Amino acid sequence: MEKEKLIFATGNAGKMKEIRMILEDTGYEVLSMKEAGIRTYIEENGKTYEENALIKARVVAAAAGELVLADDSGLEIDYLNREPGVYSARYLGEDTPYSVKNADLIRRLEGVPEEERTARFVCAIAAVLPDGQELTVRATVEGRIGYEERGQNGFGYDPIFYLPETGKSTAELTEEEKNVISHRGKALRLMKEELRKR
Numbered sequence: 674m675e676k677e678k679l680i681f682a683t684g685n686a687g688k689m690k691e692i693r694m695i696l697e698d699t700g701y702e703v704l705s706m707k708e709a710g711i712r713t714y715i716e717e718n719g720k721t722y723e724e725n726a727l728i729k730a731r732v733v734a735a736a737a738g739e740l741v742l743a744d745d746s747g748l749e750i751d752y753l754n755r756e757p758g759v760y761s762a763r764y765l766g767e768d769t770p771y772s773v774k775n776a777d778l779i780r781r782l783e784g785v786p787e788e789e790r791t792a793r794f795v796c797a798i799a800a801v802l803p804d805g806q807e808l809t810v811r812a813t814v815e816g817r818i819g820y821e822e823r824g825q826n827g828f829g830y831d832p833i834f835y836l837p838e839t840g841k842s843t844a845e846l847t848e849e850e851k852n853v854i855s856h857r858g859k860a861l862r863l864m865k866e867e868l869r870k871r
Contacts, residue, residue: 682743722797812859
């Protein structure tokens, strides 16, 4: 019997690896947009993570007719009024390397003491089911912004997001460790529970 397909609305290979590890026991065949042959432009103009995730999921669901999941995530730095927030991917321009974005955020926090460098990663995941039903979940992981980039394992803002309880940045964690605590890992597990109820 052919497995039901689950399409995740992303082209990010690092993200797909994480998603597959967490969703491998759901019984779905997990595909990226590219693997599903869907090439479509999606304008993320929502004001919240949930709105952006739903925008992506709806566009891909309309093209695919399968179960579609999409996420939107961001980094919120309390000292910077929760910037870059929902604009994390577009901060300083969409094609700007994260090494430049990370250096800029560290510079903006120059002289800010450890206890005021609090930050969180937020991830919202939206699902559009083949019958048109929509679900959203949200999860966060709390941490602090470090003083330099550390670690090679993550992507995006991972090298500057420091987890005091581990003494490491999220880019210094193994994939297994990261999946346990990460905002996306938590949100994927919440969504997995929602899908199991259907």
